[in-house]
Amino acid sequence: MRNVKAIMGASDTYPFLLSTASPTRNQRRFALCVLAVLVGALLVTAPFARIQFSDTEILVPAYASAVLIIELITSVMLLALFSVQNSRAVLVLAIGYLFSGLMVVPWALTFPGAFTAFGLDAGMQATASIAALRRLGFPVFVLAYALLDDRDAQAPRFDNSVRRTILGSVAGVIAAACGLTWLITTSEEILPRFMTNMIVPTDLWRLVPVTAVVLYIAGLVALWRRRRSVLDLWLMVVLFTLLVELMLLSFAGAGIRLNLGWWAGRFYGLVCTSIVLLVLLSETVTLYARLARSILAERRARETRLTTMEAMSASIAHEINQPLASMVTNADAALRWLGRESPDIAEAKAALTYIVSDGHRAGSLIKSIGAMFKKGAQERVATDLNLLIDEVLRRGQGEARFGRVTIETDLDEGLPLVTCNPVQLQQVVSNLVSNAIDAMETVTKRPRILCVTSRLRETGDILVSVADTGTGIDPTHKDRIFDPFFTTKPDGMGMGLMCCLSIVESNGGRLWVSHNVPHGAIFHFTLPSHDDPIA
Ligand code: ADP
Numbered sequence: 001m002r003n004v005k006a007i008m009g010a011s012d013t014y015p016f017l018l019s020t021a022s023p024t025r026n027q028r029r030f031a032l033c034v035l036a037v038l039v040g041a042l043l044v045t046a047p048f049a050r051i052q053f054s055d056t057e058i059l060v061p062a063y064a065s066a067v068l069i070i071e072l073i074t075s076v077m078l079l080a081l082f083s084v085q086n087s088r089a090v091l092v093l094a095i096g097y098l099f100s101g102l103m104v105v106p107w108a109l110t111f112p113g114a115f116t117a118f119g120l121d122a123g124m125q126a127t128a129s130i131a132a133l134r135r136l137g138f139p140v141f142v143l144a145y146a147l148l149d150d151r152d153a154q155a156p157r158f159d160n161s162v163r164r165t166i167l168g169s170v171a172g173v174i175a176a177a178c179g180l181t182w183l184i185t186t187s188e189e190i191l192p193r194f195m196t197n198m199i200v201p202t203d204l205w206r207l208v209p210v211t212a213v214v215l216y217i218a219g220l221v222a223l224w225r226r227r228r229s230v231l232d233l234w235l236m237v238v239l240f241t242l243l244v245e246l247m248l249l250s251f252a253g254a255g256i257r258l259n260l261g262w263w264a265g266r267f268y269g270l271v272c273t274s275i276v277l278l279v280l281l282s283e284t285v286t287l288y289a290r291l292a293r294s295i296l297a298e299r300r301a302r303e304t305r306l307t308t309m310e311a312m313s314a315s316i317a318h319e320i321n322q323p324l325a326s327m328v329t330n331a332d333a334a335l336r337w338l339g340r341e342s343p344d345i346a347e348a349k350a351a352l353t354y355i356v357s358d359g360h361r362a363g364s365l366i367k368s369i370g371a372m373f374k375k376g377a378q379e380r381v382a383t384d385l386n387l388l389i390d391e392v393l394r395r396g397q398g399e400a401r402f403g404r405v406t407i408e409t410d411l412d413e414g415l416p417l418v419t420c421n422p423v424q425l426q427q428v429v430s431n432l433v434s435n436a437i438d439a440m441e442t443v444t445k446r447p448r449i450l451c452v453t454s455r456l457r458e459t460g461d462i463l464v465s466v467a468d469t470g471t472g473i474d475p476t477h478k479d480r481i482f483d484p485f486f487t488t489k490p491d492g493m494g495m496g497l498m499c500c501l502s503i504v505e506s507n508g509g510r511l512w513v514s515h516n517v518p519h520g521a522i523f524h525f526t527l528p529s530h531d532d533p534i535a
Helices: 025-048 056-085 088-110 124-147 160-186 204-226 230-252 260-339 345-373 385-402 422-439 496-506
Strands: 381-383 406-411 418-420 449-456 462-468 510-515 521-527
Touching: 025 230, 025 260, 056 088, 056 160, 056 260, 088 124, 088 160, 088 230, 124 160, 124 204, 124 230, 204 230, 230 260, 260 345, 260 385, 260 422, 260 496, 345 422, 381 385, 381 422, 385 406, 385 422, 385 449, 385 462, 418 422, 418 521, 422 449, 422 462, 422 496, 422 521, 496 510, 496 521
Parallel strands: 406 449
Antiparallel strands: 381 418, 449 462, 462 521, 510 521
16 A cells, blocks of 8 residues: 555645745735836836946945845754755755855855955965855756655654754855965866955856856746745746846846945845745744744644533433433332232232333433534424423422412413424423422422423514512522533532523523513523424
């Protein structure tokens, strides 16, 4: 079997990286604007290119330091990109920047007049030879970058081999830069005769800009054909800027040092050096922001998942507790009926029948709780709500009798069917009834009355109300009673009302609470009727 990772391109693995992401239309437009500004500046500067200028001792070292720093940082950032993406093309480009940055040091040190005060003057031809090496070397690296087709070669490896490759390459470039500097500065007599004096070049020098132009154009064509990533786009801008720099330096300024054309060319050189760095920096910042956002989103999703899981397990425990308690009560009763001197088989049978039906109810509950958390997966059928209420109250009779609660009903005879999940709805009514009975437990000075009503409203939906004459809802708790785990009962779980709310809402209705006059609370819920087109 082929290694799936190996045949996946880097753009599939890292669609957001500078060297893999395709440039957007805005990025292309921005690159074009930059080019337009550069061309405009060329047109403005060219006529004044031959005006002589000089302040070599300050400006040349300052320019060289800026280029050195910018190119070294660019190289480091490209190496970091390589360590993630493992792309040979990016490595070659990083080496190109490093080489160019390192070679600016001997160029500045040997520049006539720049460091003469320190006794550094290697001869007339050395600076020009180093300049030629930089000028022709950089586009060769860019060309190699553009021609290296590494779409299939980036199964990312975060091991020592990447570090070894980086260290080896950096050491190789430093050694090459040092070796070449030594060679150039010690063999003045064998260097090509590029300069007639410190300022004016020979005809042989013309070969350098002409070859550079050919290399730049070749690089531009190769990049244009490759044109896959943001990096490709900006490297095209870089080569174009270098082309403009060359126009000013070697053609408009006739290659003569220290005239305006030469200094303008140097300025273009700085802009060109900074382009990739600026793009790398801006992409890095964007990437960090995106990373931070996605980490936050992922954390939020995990927390929500956890809360849902906690709510689900607590709700299962809570809902199953009720049928279990009822089964135990009925089993006790059955034992008592059978344990009598003359066993009452009929009563025992009735209690056992309740146990069986509670067992079924528990099973259905587990199913419906699962369905409650699985949105849209609830089985809804046309249901007679009055029948459903009757059934729940019949079951709750034992509990009501035990709490000395009188049950009253006022059910609308002409109630239409509602579309809902009947098992879930039984659960809602049963929860509200149990809560009402609980709320009246401490009431001694007034009748304990539970009243369930159903009505067809003018809006076409059905309203069910469960009223009690209990303690009522403490105003400070009103906003919290529907929250998961909120309870005022010593053995409560605080899940009942949350489940009721979730069930009613998922069945297309609303649930709320109001005060009963003069005492107690009324819980109301609405459900759409079966004929309602929204149901
Ligand atoms: P639990 O019954 O486990 O406490 P619920 O979510 O069903 O959980 O109820 C949350 C809280 O709401 C209860 O603890 C109680 O304080 C309050 N409550 C619910 N129903 C009533 C009611 N009919 N009268 C007064 N308070 C109520």
